[in-house]
Amino acid sequence: MTWLWSNLDLVWLRTLDHIVLSLPPIVLSFVMALPLGWLANRYRPARGAILSIAGLFYAIPSLPLLLMLPVIIGTSLRSPANLIAALTLYGLALMVRVVADGLASVDPDVRQSATAVGFSAWSRFWLVELPLAGPVLLAGVRVVTVSTVSLATVGAVIGAKSLGSLFTDGFQRGIQVEIITGIVATVLLALVLDGAVVFLGRVLMPWTRRTRRIRPESIATLSRMTAVRGTA
């Protein structure tokens, strides 16, 4: 344990590194998944192809992907950008399906009514369909958040500093506490970011918090109906 107390500042630095590596892929994969998910939902024939191809990215093992990306997009192997690109791809693999499903979950009556009162296709997407897909998107972003935080540790292998560096370093130097610290800190960070995403969801989607209240009018109606029954 003495290792932990004397290296708290190192753990903190690696946590910050980890956040810097994790947040961009979470945000980027969400943003990039929007048009792809929209396409998959809008054009049924394209749906299968888009979702399968996106899903396949998740099946690529992380190390080969980190080696391939510099060749394909010209990042340097050991740069954070290389890791961020790889993590974005993994996030995208999950989010495209989530966006397609989320948009499909929007009540067709609401969509039609929005069109009927004069939303253009563009304003309807941003002001109606996207917010209403929100709960499904939120669930997806939570999975991507936790998965990205966990996957980011692999960066240690190519030299991108993160909490994962604590495992590799601890392993090489035989410091068990350092390995355990790396694992626990990664899990804690995942939980904290997940909590932040949930909080953000509650702020952005206030309507999902309000539960149905007792309806005064229907009670009045009920009593009137029973009154009518009684006299008829």
Next chain:
Amino acid sequence: MIEFRSVTKEFPDGTLAVDDFSLTIPSHRTTVLVGSSGSGKTTLLRMINRMVDPTGGTIEIDGVSVASLEPVKLRRSIGYVMQNSGLLPHRTVVDNVATVPLLRGVRRKKARADALDLLDTVGLDRAIADRYPSQLSGGQQQRVGVARGLAVDPNILLMDEPFGAVDPIVRAELQQELIRLQHELGKTVVFVTHDIDEAFLLGDQIAILREGGRIAQLGTPAEILAHPADDFVASFIGADRGKRALHVESQDGSDVLVDADGRPAGVLVGRRSGTGPSDPSGSSDLSSRARSDAALDVTAEGLPL
């Protein structure tokens, strides 16, 4: 004035929803399109705001073909009220009512203030302004839907079975409310329903539709009741079952209205008992009402629907 000229709608799968439909819908009146499912009534309604484009014929509003108008702009100028209210579940009541003015670029503060006024107009308490639609009863949601339809003060109000999903008592309230509103506002209302009683209650002009949007009969409620065009119409309005054929029987000194099956349908009011139907001095409510639907007059007398 809205004019349908030989309008046809064939869907891509070959279904002929509407075949050669022509109708003139006068301004500031309520026209009801009534028919069973498959009569094309909703399709016809949606052609007015270009939710559906006809495959043949033209629709004109005050002489301008709707095909020449930009759909989004056209829709923002026409009120639309649908079944299950069609409110946006993620927006509060006041924001729902203000939706279309905001889309048209009205300032937020003004749009919200106007929306609150509209809640008064449709008989809703301003206290519900900040609730979400799911927190309202079905009847309240429909009222919000009507308020939203009126938000841009449109000349035309399209109503697609707006009261179809609420219970009979709330429906009756909403119908009365619409009659009151229409009396005050005088919109050109096009109302779609499958309920002939609702059609007789609300319509100044009624088009009874058969499948494929063919007009079985067009007329005022009184004209249709007095002279059903054919057996289909007679059956549709219930005349063949004697539902509409009421006669007066004296019961303990009161005049009771009885249908052809001998079932009491209500009492005759506005005339002392003992005065015969042929008495020229006694004009009964029944015969003097502009909307002379006896069956509806008697429901006001407190008999269950």
